[in-house]
Amino acid sequence: MNSYTINSRLLTTYSAEENPLHFDKTKNYLFDLSYLSALNVQGDKASDFLQGQLSCEMQDLSDIHMVHGAQCNLKGRILALLDVVKWNGIQLILPRDLLEATQNSLMKTALLSRVTLTENSSFKIFGFYLQNPQDIKPHSSFFPEAIQGQTYNEQGCYYHLGQNFYILLLKSDYVEPVVSIFKTQQQLFGSLTWHSLRLMQGQIEIYPESRGLFLPHRLGLHDTSYISFNKGCYKGQEIIARMHYKSTLKHELKLFEIETDGPLFSGQKVFNAEKNSEIGELVDYTPLDQQRFLVAVSILKEIEELNHVVWSEKLE
Incomplete structure (x- = not known):
């Protein structure tokens, strides 16, 4: 196993x-997401408590429908x-380093x-990319088609x-039997590949370095659940x-492919080289090839390409 x-x-x-x-579009893939963890929230008023802490509507949560949420600070910036x-109670799935x-x-x-609130280590977290219903799958006959649909067995x-x-x-107890099926067929991949696939879909992640940096609107989350x-x-x-309701949004989240041999990090400022003016911030990134990266940038809406730009060398 290698790391990045x-x-x-x-x-x-x-x-x-x-x-x-x-x-291979005819195959399904399993991804080891050991970088993720879970907080177990227990108590009669657990849902009411989270309703006052998270940005999502907790009343939409059920045993057949999960919800995505953000924890923000008092300044409205995203912490997680x-x-x-x-x-088995309410589980908050988030990166282990947060x-x-x-x-x-x-x-x-x-x-x-x-x-x-306690860390839950009774299960392991995996990603699954279902491309072919006839190919190998975890031991389940049902995968919800509805977005945010949930099932359990x-x-x-x-x-x-x-x-x-x-x-x-x-x-x-069920991890090894499932993993062995995909490992034998060489269809078990790591978390970096999962991260790349999700970023291609516009799904960014928050890191310890970007905790408390971004407002939801800068990441396009106001248009999501x-x-x-x-x-x-x-x-x-x-x-x-x-x-x-009262501001004119000047930035939006956009994806670009870039080539660079310089450092990349979340919160990195992007400048127009000709005007020496800031045009955006790097939110997330993933390697595609040698010195080639897919980057998610919160950038001025009128910017269509990352030409003639300068990246800051440290977090300011």
């Missing part, structure tokens, strides 16, 4: 042949992006709500991210609502 670092997050590949641009799953900070910030008010819980990408929460404008008060809501 995005900011400070270690992602993996199982072989040098892993390339999301050259997938989470998948919220109702299964778990402790997220747990600590939520604990400040959780005690008042008689809610407990004795092995674990599965939910649909869209575009036939699924997250699998597999109980520890991550943000509800119909719910009651939650942390950061006032700023987010003001941006939505």
Whole structure:
């Protein structure tokens, strides 16, 4: 197994042949997402507690429908992006390197709500890319077609991210039988390839380095179910609502392919080389080839190409 670092997050590949641009479209693939973890939220008022902490509508959560949410600070800036799953309590699925900070910030008010937050290590997290219903699959006869649809059985819980990408929460006893099927067929890949595939779909991630940097509107999340404008008060809501209803949005999230031998990092400023003016910030990235990268940039709407730009050398 090899590794690659995005900011400070270690992602993996199982072989040098892993390339999301050259997938066999007749095959399904399993991805080891060991960089993800889960916070278990328990208590009679767990849902009410999260309703006041996250940007999503918790009333949409059920045992057949998961929700995406953001935890923001009082300035409306994103601290973490989470998948919220109702299964054996409420599970918050998020990167492991954000778990402790997220747990600590939520604990400040959780005690008042008689809610407990503990890391859940009773299952392993995998990604699954379903391209061919006739090819090998985890031991399940049903994968929800509805986006954010969720199902579960004795092995674990599965939910649909869209575009036939699924997250699998597999109980520890069932991990080896499922993994061995895909490993034998050389259809088990690492988390870097998953990250690349998801970024190609416009799905960015928050890192310890970008925690508290970006407003949801700078990432296009106001047009998704991550943000509800119909719910009651939650942390950061006032700023987010003001941006939505009273501001003219100048930036949007765009994907570009670039070639560079310089460092890349989330929060990196992008400047117009001719005018020496800032035009955007790097949000996320992934390698495509030697010195070639796919980057997600929150950038001025009128910018169509990254020509004649300068990247800052350190986080300012």
